[in-house]
Amino acid sequence: MLWDWQSWWAQRLEWHPSIDLDVQERADAWYAAAHDRHLTVDFAHPEADLGGYPLVVVPALYAMTDTAATNLRRYVEDGGVLVVSCFSGIVDQNDTIHAGPHPGALRDVLGLVVEEFTPLRAGERIGLGDGLSGDVWSEVVALRGASPVWSYVDGPVAGGPAVTRNPLGHGTAWYVSTRLDADGLDAVLRRVASDALLPTRDLPRDVEVVERLGAEGRYLFAINHSGEDTSIPVSEGVVELLTGESPTGSVRVLAGEVRVVVERLP
Missing domain, CATH: 3.40.50.880 (Class I glutamine amidotransferase (GATase) domain)
Structure with missing residues (x-):
């Protein structure tokens, strides 16, 4: 912009x-x-x-x-x-x-x-x-x-x-x-x-999802600004850093909460 x-x-x-x-x-x-x-x-x-x-x-x-x-x-x-x-x-x-x-x-x-x-x-x-x-x-x-x-x-x-x-x-x-x-x-x-061939994401309007590539892996930040729980699709073999869980297929983001998922680079 x-x-x-x-x-x-x-x-x-x-x-x-x-x-x-x-x-x-x-x-x-x-x-x-x-x-x-x-x-x-x-x-x-x-x-x-x-x-x-x-x-x-x-x-x-x-x-x-x-x-x-x-x-x-x-x-x-x-x-x-x-x-x-x-x-x-x-x-x-x-x-x-x-x-x-x-x-x-x-x-x-x-x-x-x-x-x-x-x-x-x-x-x-x-x-x-x-x-x-x-x-x-x-x-x-x-x-x-x-x-x-x-x-x-x-x-x-x-x-x-x-x-x-x-x-x-x-x-x-x-x-x-x-x-x-x-x-x-x-x-x-x-x-x-x-x-512009930008990918579309099937996500609720008030759920913010941003990906960043770091030295050790690919990070996905999910912020749920809404009042309802939601699920975000993720790759296999990832780890959620705030809870230590290893979600399969999707990570659950409660209303008003944040999740940070990392996919480690080989």
Whole structure:
């Protein structure tokens, strides 16, 4: 997940189309959606080396340097999957609008042009089909190579693309032109995670499972944030470090508790 303090500060300046499209809120929302989908998240600067990541999420990046734009294009062309949220790539590091139509720094990567911003009134919601909806923000999007995945079914831009997908090189770039709620973000992440060939885990939403590789073995940390007991599938021949047990097939994680399973390396 990309984060840039300069962009955060720039977007909080006055005279933007909406005061309700908040950078911190979008970062929190996308992070929560990734957590609920059991995707481990790192935070990186837009100009950092992203080659080791199968999926990069841009929750909000209003200000973007040319170097960052080139970096993201290279990342997608080399096989990465990029998903960008609305009102990103608008200005450079000097808060000067990028030349040409929006989103200037990213329009070729995303395969589209944003012809007009159409902020929504307080409390107004717009539908995207499949039970998904957005609020606060929408855009008039003209496709320049991208394909619509979801379109607006009502609101000021009814019939227009809402979520798009653009193949580029060996990768794909997705764009979300509204502020989606938790269900909408989950639906988008499900599709982009499939693009990125990320494995899915059949686990409850409030059970956190992370794997780490150490010098002596492979460690699986399971944290049950829910109020119900659950079981986590594990390999044969593992040991649970907190209880000393050797579970077979699965380890039981009680409500509110933690289990650490290690598979020793030969």
